[in-house]
Amino acid sequence: MTTLILAEHQDNHLDEATAKAVTAARRIGGDVHLLIAGKDCRPAAEAAARIEGVAKVLLADDDGLANRLAEPVAALILSLAGGYDVLAAPATSTAKNIMPRVAALLDVMQISDVIAVGEDGQYQRPIYAGNIIQTVASDDPKQVLTIRASAFPAAGQGGSAPIETVALPDSPRLSSFVGNELSESARPELGGARIIVSGGRALGSAENFDNVLAPLADSLGAAIGASRAAVDAGYVSNDLQVGQTGKIVAPDLYIACGISGAIQHLAGMKDSKIIVAINKDPEAPIFQIADYGLVADLFEAIPELKSEIEAKESA
Amino acid sequence: MKILVAVKMVTDPNVKVRALTDGTGPDLASVKMAMNPFDEIAVEEAVRLKEAGLATEIVAVSIGPAKASDTLRTALAMGADRGILIRADQAVEPLAVAKLLRAVADEEAPDLVLTGKQAIDDDSNQTGQMLAALLGWGQATFASRVKLGDGTLEVTREVDGGLQTIGLSLPAVVTADLRLNEPRYASLPNIMKAKKKPIAEKSPADYGVSLEPRLRVIRVEEPPTRQAGIKVGSAAELVQRLHNEAGVL
Numbered sequence: 001m002t003t004l005i006l007a008e009h010q011d012n013h014l015d016e017a018t019a020k021a022v023t024a025a026r027r028i029g030g031d032v033h034l035l036i037a038g039k040d041c042r043p044a045a046e047a048a049a050r051i052e053g054v055a056k057v058l059l060a061d062d063d064g065l066a067n068r069l070a071e072p073v074a075a076l077i078l079s080l081a082g083g084y085d086v087l088a089a090p091a092t093s094t095a096k097n098i099m100p101r102v103a104a105l106l107d108v109m110q111i112s113d114v115i116a117v118g119e120d121g122q123y124q125r126p127i128y129a130g131n132i133i134q135t136v137a138s139d140d141p142k143q144v145l146t147i148r149a150s151a152f153p154a155a156g157q158g159g160s161a162p163i164e165t166v167a168l169p170d171s172p173r174l175s176s177f178v179g180n181e182l183s184e185s186a187r188p189e190l191g192g193a194r195i196i197v198s199g200g201r202a203l204g205s206a207e208n209f210d211n212v213l214a215p216l217a218d219s220l221g222a223a224i225g226a227s228r229a230a231v232d233a234g235y236v237s238n239d240l241q242v243g244q245t246g247k248i249v250a251p252d253l254y255i256a257c258g259i260s261g262a263i264q265h266l267a268g269m270k271d272s273k274i275i276v277a278i279n280k281d282p283e284a285p286i287f288q289i290a291d292y293g294l295v296a297d298l299f300e301a302i303p304e305l306k307s308e309i310e311a312k313e314s315a
Numbered sequence: 316m317k318i319l320v321a322v323k324m325v326t327d328p329n330v331k332v333r334a335l336t337d338g339t340g341p342d343l344a345s346v347k348m349a350m351n352p353f354d355e356i357a358v359e360e361a362v363r364l365k366e367a368g369l370a371t372e373i374v375a376v377s378i379g380p381a382k383a384s385d386t387l388r389t390a391l392a393m394g395a396d397r398g399i400l401i402r403a404d405q406a407v408e409p410l411a412v413a414k415l416l417r418a419v420a421d422e423e424a425p426d427l428v429l430t431g432k433q434a435i436d437d438d439s440n441q442t443g444q445m446l447a448a449l450l451g452w453g454q455a456t457f458a459s460r461v462k463l464g465d466g467t468l469e470v471t472r473e474v475d476g477g478l479q480t481i482g483l484s485l486p487a488v489v490t491a492d493l494r495l496n497e498p499r500y501a502s503l504p505n506i507m508k509a510k511k512k513p514i515a516e517k518s519p520a521d522y523g524v525s526l527e528p529r530l531r532v533i534r535v536e537e538p539p540t541r542q543a544g545i546k547v548g549s550a551a552e553l554v555q556r557l558h559n560e561a562g563v564l
Contacts, residue, residue: 070444070454070480093474097456100409100444103462109410109529112439122533127437128332132341135533174453175483178469182477191475195563220564228353228493238473240461245433245493247475253563263331264435270541274561276553291544291561294553304550309564313556 001031004080006073006089006098008034009044016192017090019051019154023146025088026155027117027228031055035080037073037168039066042121045163062168067177068094074101075171079144081106086125091146091248103144110144111136111236113248115151129244149191150250150271182300183237185224190240193223195253199270201229202258202279202298209235212299213257216306218314225269227250249290258298261286266294278302316463318361319425320395321416321446322354324379324386325436332436333353336532341436350386353431355393356491359498361429362394369463370427372396376419378412380404384514391509392501395426398514403526406437407457411519411526418522420450425486427468429529432490433456453483459494 003025008015018034025032033056036045045059059079064072077098081087087102089095091113103110113229115133116124122137123145190196197217199209209224217224226235227243242249244267254272259265261277261284269275277290278301287293294301326332335342350358363368375390376399377383387398395448401415419430431442447454451456455470459478460468468483473492501509502557519526547553557564 066478067554070447070456074448075347078357092326093457093472096440097444100441101448101454102443104410104413104445104448104552107410109528110441111410111439111530126496126538127535128326128341129435129438131327131332132334134535138530140529161446172451174451175455175481176485178480178482179413180477180479207560237477238492239475239477241489244435244438253557253561264328274557274563275541276557287546288543292553292556293544294544294550295546296550302551308550308554312558312564 001018001028001085001090002024002033002083003028003030003086003095004033004035004077004084006077006095007036007048007094008090008094009036009038009041011038011041012043014044014047015092016154017092017149020152021088021090021147022051022053022150022155023152024114024117025086025101026053026265028084028086033058035060035077036070036116037076039063045119049161049163050157050159052159054159054161057161057163058166060166060168061162064168064169068098068114069177070097070101070173071174072099072168073170076104076168077102077265079169080166083143086143086145088145088147090149095146099144106142107137108142108144110146111138112146113148114145115148126267129263130270131263148248150248161219175233180270183239187217188221188223190223190225190242190247190249193249193251195220195222195257196225196249196251197222197257198225198227198259199230199235199257200259201233202228203230212302215303219306219309227262227265256290257302316370316427317423318364319362319372319374319376319420319423319426319428320357320359321428321430321442322375322377322386322390323351323434324348324377324383325351325434328352334535334537338341338536340532340535346381350389351431352433353433353435353491355498356493357429357431358393358395359496360491363496364463373413374399374423374425376401376416378403378407378415382403387514388509389501391512392506393499397512399517400514401517401519401522403519405526407446407526408528408530409439409441410529411524412442413449414524415519415522416442416446417449418495418524420446427485429467429487430490432492443488447488450488451543453487455481455483455487456490457492458489459492461489461495
């Protein structure tokens with residue numbers, strides 16, 4: 001049994017989701033190899049080689065893999081698939097784009113968003129916005145998986161796997177990169193943050209996200225998240241959306257401010273260790289899953305919370 | 316320019332679906348069904364392209380039980396021209412859906428296939444990508460903006476870090492994300508008109524596609540439910556409890 005993981009990285013930097021996927025793959029058993037596909041991505045390969053439990057790193061560095069478009073990366077994985085029993089990737093937007101393409105070309109049914117690896121090739125995955133957990137086993141000769149990173153701890157450091165270069169096979173160019181508009185933020189990534197402060201529509205404007213919510217997040221060293229309603233209203237960019245079809249997070253502390261608790265939002269955060277809800281509506285469904293609820297006006301409670309936190313820290 | 320739009324009948328997104336007590340599947344006995352919200356966005360985009368004079372015909376296709384014809388009627392009322400219902404009474408896995416859609420695309424020769432990025436029942440997020448792969452076409456998933464040119468397409472995609480824009484040549488597959496558009500409500504006259512639009516009924520065998528599942532569902536269950544905790548009286552009490560009790564501050 002050998003697993004190949006398509007690593008999530010930004011060429012010069014390896015994302016933590018990769019080390020979490022390694023943990024899932026080690027639970028499957030057998031050797032774990034990592035594939036770094038990109039352009040000028042040797043730094044990511046070197047970081048991958050240091051993850052504990054990785055037996056080999058494959059490095060595909062090619063102009064045709066810049067920006068990791070689905071068609072060339074799928075063609076690359078396919079060219080390597082013969083040597084592997086399991087092809088996996090953390091369920092990031094990059095891998096969700098690529099892996100089903102690989103599965104279809106192998107005539108394999110993908111198992112999406114694996115949250116637990118069981119015995120005898122069984123996997124658990126959430127369906128119906130996480131309201132139901134399905135346990136499945138595959139009858140296909142190979143398995144293609146995406147792994148929900150928030151469900152697994154990151155594998156440790158200290159490995160020293162060899163790095164082997166592999167070539168991108170010729171394939172028709174079906175799409176081309178035009179441009180990126182990536183959000184720049186000094187705050188932690190949503191996916192890896194220990195604390196998340198999340199805002200809903202009740203914040204009322206983009207300015208209030210910046211002037212009311214952001215100072216609280218910064219006093220905690222937290223990432224900022226948002227409900228779908230807040231993103232739809234244009235208060236924050238799409239990459240901050242937490243929910244069924246946005247980011248799935250499981251921080252130590254999730255502070256939901258002015259979020260009512262729609263099913264699709266809960267699907268993205270209900271595995272957080274501690275949930276705090278601040279809402280002026282005592283009947284808001286978010287209180288049903290919150291460990292600590294504060295019924296209060298956001299515009300009073302958030303600044304108060306911030307000063308209490310700062311007071312505690314300076315004490 | 317012809318657009319094929321694939322739509323799925325799913326449970327109403329506002330309903331919290333429960334597992335059957337025997338663990339064999341979701342309890343769908345009295346749950347209201349609706350078009351998958353992402354597919355609604357795909358239909359809306361197709362209709363807008365037609366209204367802008369960029370598309371000439373919209374064919375809506377659905378795979379499901381007889382009742383899925385209601386979902387097709389919704390697509391027709393929104394502005395699709397005709398429907399194809401591939402009858403299947405069991406759950407169909409994304410790989411088999413993609414194979415059926417490939418067969419329909421081979422027959423219909425669309426320039427563009429639009430569908431939702433994910434169905435909110437099984438949350439697989441696979442079908443569009445699989446279809447593009449089987450057709451050997453380019454793909455643009457998680458679309459928040461679609462700009463159609465002459466035989467080309469520019470699509471802005473919602474990705475983890477923000478937005479990415481890619482170019483494709485037609486034919487191609489595009490899957491819709493939430494911010495692509497806001498789907499319209501069909502007007503009463505359009506709902507009436509939709510009743511007269513044709514829906515062709517087919518079977519998977521007509522396309523030579525087997526629905527034999529590849530995944531064995533061992534069991535389904537509900538995750539442990541979180542209990543509601545306590546209400547605190549003030550921000551000060553909250554900070555104190557997060558520090559002393561929960562140990563997260």
